[in-house]
Amino acid sequence: MKIAILGGGNMGGAFAKGISKQLEKCEVVVSDKNSAKLNELKKRTNIKTVSNNVEAIKGANVVILAVKPQDFEPFLAELKGKIPAHAIIISxxxxxxxxxxxxxxxHRCVARIMPNLLALIDESMSAWIAPNLNPKQKEVVKNILKSVGEEIxxxxxxxxxxxxxxxGSGPAYVWYFMENMIKAGVKLGLKEEVARKLTSQTFAGASEMSLLSAETEKELRLRVTSKKGTTEKAIKTLEKGKFGKLIENAIKNAYNRAKELG
Ligand SMILES: NC(=O)c1ccc[n+]([C@@H]2O[C@H](COP(=O)([O-])OP(=O)(O)OC[C@H]3O[C@@H](n4cnc5c(N)ncnc54)[C@H](OP(=O)(O)O)[C@@H]3O)[C@@H](O)[C@H]2O)c1
Known part of the structure; x- marks a missing residue:
């Protein structure tokens, strides 16, 4: 199966690496108008690259559209009528x-996906929708997404x-919380590298436990929150600052912005 990835930046590059590593029978070709991006990819992998989108899509079974939304209009115009009729398009x-x-x-066979930057380390959470694809075509989309993480x-x-x-935006929220937790540790007098290690391992462990546990996040939190203890003091401070409501508003505003952009 030939998979053409148009746009070899963060996302295109991550999918190219994930697919090449996980889906052995696939031939991957990446095309980008930016030769520096292609050189970067060539330096780290032996994935085939070309500088011409039309050349990349010749004979492709799957075409992944991985350029920025603002570049889409001329990009789609360039591809019009040139994509093989049987190909699955993944945007x-x-x-x-x-x-x-x-x-x-x-073209009718279009799937829309929303991965996140964690595709770079094969830990993406990718959601997708493909109303016009048949079950066999949907399986192809699923397998491609599984090559860079989880899919739904x-x-x-x-x-x-x-x-x-x-x-989609979630990794940035987590890093924002981590960034401020590290700053707080440094203000208490810890060395930055120590504060960073404490913070990142705590996030990694808490995420892992969330994935493995049958308990809800609230139940897990209450397990480590002893009456009149240190955790309770910290959580009460967050509650006083309406931290939960702030998160709700942040996500609602991100959703509204996503709708505006669409
Ligand atoms: N990054 C994320 O966390 C994330 C998460 C979810 C979804 N996405 C989506 O993923 C897509 C790619 O994002 P990204 O972060 O990977 O962007 P990126 O790193 O900027 O990569 C896009 C690449 O496409 C190239 N390009 C632009 N127009 C082109 C054309 N007509 N033909 C071929 N290549 C072209 C760009 O070249 P130039 O640099 O010269 O413009 C750039 O190298 C976007 O649509 C974005 O909405 C990104």
């Missing part, structure tokens, strides 16, 4: 609707905007 672009892509390239199929296209606000 990573935030906010670009399936209808826009179908119309832009005159959504039922409505608007769900993709919700996913964008949750797991």
């Amino acid at each position: 990573i672009a935030a906010g670009v609707k399936i209808k826009t892509i179908e119309k832009g390239i005159s 199929e959504m039922k409505n296209e608007d769900d993709i905007n919700k996913v964008t606000a949750m797991s």
Whole structure:
């Protein structure tokens, strides 16, 4: 199976590496108009690269669209009528609707996906929707997403905007919390590298336990919150500052922005 990835930046590069590593029978070719990005990819991998999108899509079974949404209009116009009729199109672009892509390239088999930056380390949470794909084609999309992490199929296209606000932007929320936790540790007098290690291992362990445990996050939290203890003091401070409401508003605003961009 030939998979053409158009746009070899963060996401295109991550998918190229994940697919080449996990899906042995696939031939991957990456095309990008930016030769520096292609050179970077060539330096670290032996993935085939070309500087021409039309050349990349020749004979492709799957075409992954991995350029920025703002570059989409001329990009789709360049591809119109040139993609093989049997090919599955997978768009990573935030906010670009399936209808826009179908119309832009005159093609029906379009899947829209929302991965996150953790695809770079094969730990992406990717959601996808593909209303016009048959079960066999959906399986192809699933396998590609599994090569860079976990996947989940959504039922409505608007769900993709919700996913964008949750797991799409989510790594940044986690890093923002971590960044401030490290700053607080340094203010207490810890060395930065120590504060960083304490913080990152705590996040890694808490995430792992969330994934493995049958208990809810609230139940897990209450397990480490002893009456009149240190954790209770910290949580009460967060509650006084309406931390939960702030998170709710942040995610709602991200969702509204995703809808505006779409
Ligand atoms: N990064 C994330 O966390 C994330 C998460 C979810 C979804 N996404 C989506 O993933 C897509 C790619 O994002 P990214 O972060 O990987 O962007 P990126 O690193 O900027 O990569 C995009 C690449 O496409 C190239 N390009 C632009 N127009 C092109 C064209 N017509 N033909 C071929 N290549 C072209 C760009 O070149 P230039 O640099 O010269 O413009 C760049 O090398 C976006 O649509 C974004 O919405 C990103």
